[in-house]
Amino acid sequence: MRTPDDYFVHPSSYVDEGATVGKNTKIWHFSHIQKGAVIGSDCSLGQNVNIANNVRVGNGVRIQNNVSVYEGVELEDNVFCGPSCVFTNVLTPRAHYPVHGVYAKTLIKEGASLGANSTVVCGHTVGRSAxxxxxxxxxxxxxxxxxxxxxxxxxxxxxxECGQRLPDDLICGKCGKTYQATESGLIEME
Incomplete structure (x- = not known):
């Protein structure tokens, strides 16, 4: 069992009993980690971040200010969520017909980055390094x-993977990696 000495939580933030936070993770001002949430190691959660019940956050994830990660969303390792990016978890929300526990699955795969104020409508997958x-x-x-x-x-x-936009030949001018297009996106060539 981890102790609070393994990670940092700003005094203005709350980590509910039953949440798990990995080693060397930092949780900054006015954030809330809810019961059942699992956050990996070496993560950084900015100001005013909410991680809902049962959400899984991988290792090395960076979540910038004003982001709520709702139940049904999973972030794999090394995902970047820009300031105020938005996740949803219900396709047809109604205030007088609340949905509890039946949420559309959203998966953000390893190394993907979501820009500031972007929105991911629930039920979709964002691919690796997208x-x-x-x-x-x-x-x-x-x-x-x-x-x-x-x-x-x-x-x-x-x-x-390094974030550089690729030219038509799919060879990165920054790191030299070469890719090939497939139905599911690009794959790195050896």
Whole structure:
């Protein structure tokens, strides 16, 4: 069992009993980690972050200010959530017909980045190392390494694992990685 000495929680934040927080994670001002949430090691949660019941957050995840990660959402390792990005978990919400415990699954795969004020509508997967531009609205699955922009978000290019936009030959000018296009997105060539 981890002790609070293993991670940092700002005094203005709350970690509910029954939540798990990994080693070296930092939880900053006015944040709330709810019961059943599991947060990996080496994460950083900015100001005013809410992690709902039963949410899973991988290792090395960066969640910037003003982000709520609702039940039904899973963030794999090394995901970046920009300031005020939005997740949903119910497709047809109604105040007088509340839904409890039946949430659409949303998966953000390893290394994906969600820009500031982007929205991921529930029930979709954002692929590995994909990059969703600031303000984009994701309404369908996103392939691995896709560069997505617009409302609704559409693929406007490809990005390398290092974050560089890839040219037509799919060879990164920054780190030299080479990719090949497949149905599910790009795969790195050996």
């Amino acid at each position: 990059l969703v531009a600031a303000g984009a609205v994701v309404v369908s699955d996103v392939p691995d390494h896709a560069l997505m922009a617009g409302v609704p978000a559409r693929r406007i290019g490809w990005v390398c």
